[in-house]
Amino acid sequence: MAKHGAARDDSRPHERLRGGTVRRAAKSAAPDLDRLIHERMRLGIVSALAVNDSLSFSDLKKLMGTTDGNLSVHARKLEEAEYIACTKSFEGRMPKTQYRLTAPGRRALERYLDHMEALIHATRDR
Secondary structure, three states: OOOOOOOOOOOOOOOEOOOOOEOHHHHHHHHHOOHHHHOHHHHHHHHHHHOOOOEEHHHHHHHHOOOHHHHHHHHHHHHHOOOEEEEEEEEOOEEEEEEEEOHHHHHHHHHHHHHHHHHHHHHHOO
């Protein structure tokens, strides 16, 4: 922490203000957050797929506790960004949609988690 009258060191990852508020880390890291993943439902989808080889539409719907329409909209946004891949097939006469996390999706999630960990560390590092 800079003393009164001392020059501020801009190379530090964060600057503590009066009352322990962390300003620089939160301010500088927030624009770097992947807004596509940061949305709660999409973060849930990507996280679920990160720990499973693949999940069906029905499995994701149950896991996320959401509606068909809501899951479809969020999954499509992740597909368009190429964070997840969708495979459609039939089991008998029933359509089956499977999702898996792609390599770019895994990298995006890792970057997102790194940013969140840096924010948490800066906030707790009092």
